Structure formats: C-alpha cells, structure tokens
Amino acid sequence: QLQLRESGPGLVKPSETLFLTCSVSGGSLDKKSPYWAWIRQSPGKGLEWIGTVTYNGSTFYDQSLRSRVTMSVDASKREFSLRLISVAAADTAVYYCARHPAADAFDVWGQGTTVTVSS
Amino acid sequence: DIVLTQTPLSLSVTPGQPASISCTSSQSLLHSDGKTYLYWYLQKPGQPPQLLLSEVFVRFSGVSDRFRGSGSGTDFTLKISRVEAEDVGVYYCMQSIRLITFGQGTRLEIK
Numbered sequence: 001q002l003q004l005r006e007s008g009p010g011l012v013k014p015s016e017t018l019f020l021t022c023s024v025s026g027g028s029l030d031k032k033s034p035y036w037a038w039i040r041q042s043p044g045k046g047l048e049w050i051g052t053v054t055y056n057g058s059t060f061y062d063q064s065l066r067s068r069v070t071m072s073v074d075a076s077k078r079e080f081s082l083r084l085i086s087v088a089a090a091d092t093a094v095y096y097c098a099r100h101p102a103a104d105a106f107d108v109w110g111q112g113t114t115v116t117v118s119s
Numbered sequence: 120d121i122v123l124t125q126t127p128l129s130l131s132v133t134p135g136q137p138a139s140i141s142c143t144s145s146q147s148l149l150h151s152d153g154k155t156y157l158y159w160y161l162q163k164p165g166q167p168p169q170l171l172l173s174e175v176f177v178r179f180s181g182v183s184d185r186f187r188g189s190g191s192g193t194d195f196t197l198k199i200s201r202v203e204a205e206d207v208g209v210y211y212c213m214q215s216i217r218l219i220t221f222g223q224g225t226r227l228e229i230k
Contacts, residue, residue, distance in 0.1 A: 037219075047160075047168065047211055049219035062218060063120065096167050104215045105158045107179065109167035 002027040004097050004110035011116050012091075018084040018115060022097030029055040029075040035103045038071065038082045040093040041112075048093075052103065053080050060103075087117045121146050123212050123222035133230045138199040140225045142212035147192045149216075156216040159188055159197050162224075163208040171210075172197070204229055 008020035020038070027033055038050040051061035053071040061069050065084070073080040084091060094114050098106040122145040132138045148157045155175050160168040170179040175195060176188040185200045199206055207229055212222040 046209075046224045047162075047213075047221040049221070052219075060218065098167075100215075104156060105170050105173045105179075105213075106160075106168070107170050109169070112167055 002033075002099065002108050004099065004108060006095060006097050006110045006113035008095075008113055008115065010114060011118065012087050013119050014088055014117055015086055018082070018087050018091065018117075020082045020095055020097075020113065020115070022080050022082075022110060024078040024080075024099075027078075027099075029073060029078060029080065031055065033099055033101060035100045036073065036080045037098050037100055037106060039096045039098055039106070040091075041096070042090070042093040045093075050082065050084075050095075052100070089117050091115070092117045121148075121214050121217050121220050123214060123220055125210075125212060125222035125225045127225060128223065129226040129228070131228050131230050132199075132202040134203060135201050138202050138206075138227060140197045140210050140212075140227075142190075142195045142197070142222050144193040144195075144214060146217070148195075148214050149192055155191060156214055157188075157190070157195050158213045158215070159186075160211045160213060161206070161208050162211065163205075166208075168211060199227075202227070202229070 003025045005023045034055045037052040068085045070083040094112040096112045098109045100106045124143045126141045159172040162168040172188040187198045209224040
C-alpha cells in the first residue's frame with residue numbers, strides 16, 4: 001500500500017528557507033506514478049496547491065509562489081522535496097505531499113507536517 | 120487563475136437527510152479531450168483530504184454510492200443522498216484543467 005510521509009523542521013525563522021521532504025513507501029516514483037505534489041493549508045484556511053514535480057524532474061508551480069519555490073525528486077531514494085525561500089508568517093501552514101497519477105486528482109496523501117514561521 | 124466558488128460555506132444536516140453542495144468555476148472545466156477536470160474531496164477532522172469523485176462523477180475506490188457528482192462546464196454539484204455521522208468534515212472541489220485550484224470549502228455538520 002502506497003504511503004507518503006512528510007518530514008522537515010516544525011519551526012522556521014522569517015526570511016529563512018524552508019526545506020521539506022516527502023518519503024514514499026509501498027511504491028515508486030516512475031512512469032506508472034509520475035506526478036507528485038505539495039499542497040498546504042494555512043490555519044483555519046482552505047487548501048492551496050504549491051506545485052508538482054514529475055519522476056524525471058519536470059516541475060509545475062502555482063503562479064503566486066513560483067518565484068520562491070523549487071521542487072526536486074530523487075527517485076532512487078523514493079523521495080521528493082520542497083524548497084521555499086524567504087518565508088514569512090503567511091507561510092505558516094500544514095504542508096501535505098500527495099500523488100496525482102495523471103496530474104489530476106490527488107489520490108494518496110501524507111498525514112501532513114506543521115510548519116510555523118516565527119522568530 | 121481559475122476561481123472555484125462553493126455554496127453554501129456551511130450546512131447542518133439531520134442524519135438520513137440529503138445534502139447538496141455547489142461549485143461554480145470562473146472558466147469552463149471541459150477540456151478539448153472531452154474530459155471535465157473537476158474533483159471533490161472530503162477532509163475529515165484532523166485528517167488529510169480524501170478523494171471522493173474524479174472528473175465530476177467517477178467515485179474513487181471505496182467511496183459510498185451515497186455520494187453523487189453532477190454538472191458540466193462551469194457548474195457542478197455534489198449530492199449526498201443520506202447523510203451519516205461519518206460524513207462530517209469540509210468538502211472541497213478542485214480543478215486541474217489549468218494548473219490546480221481548490222474551492223474555499225463547505226463545512227458539513229450533523230444536527
């Protein structure tokens with residue numbers, strides 16, 4: 001059974017860089033499961049797609065975050081990552097990683113990791 | 120960006136009664152490939168969202184047939200035929216025809 005697990009720092013200072021990793025178990029990052037995404041949810045708010053990375057490294061980002069986001073993948077380690085620079089309080093959120101097999105629906109989600117931006 | 124607007128933002132339903140949630144898109148979600156890229160999710164308290172319906176009306180594996188999706192173009196509806204206690208949470212619609220955006224969510228509670 002495919003499972004995703006997010007990891008990273010729970011607390012980041014303003015203006016610093018956030019780095020999160022999603023570890024995939026029970027499956028592979030390959031042509032059969034090519035698209036992997038990050039989604040976040042600010043406290044009390046709705047869902048915001050951050051971006052998608054493919055198994056071979058292509059990326060697609062939300063326009064509002066594009067200037068600050070970089071996603072990467074290491075298929076051999078079965079993990080993909082999110083790098084968000086110049087964080088601010090508005091980046092405080094639960095960050096989820098998820099799979100979308102055909103770049104459409106997210107069918108498997110991690111449990112999420114809470115990130116707080118504060119000095 | 121495509122904006123998805125859900126109504127109502129919250130609803131309170133007696134168990135066994137139906138419920139309906141609307142999702143209106145600022146642009147058509149019908150692609151030239153014939154597919155309509157509209158999805159529904161339920162986020163139960165303390166959990167990540169879970170996929171309910173793909174491409175308007177296709178139920179995901181294990182999803183009860185009490186959940187039905189309908190609509191076309193820019194107007195879509197999720198209907199729950201008989202609400203149960205386990206249906207409590209926030210429902211989101213999502214589009215993926217042009218990048219990805221979510222509706223603001225509709226909170227369902229039990230009376």
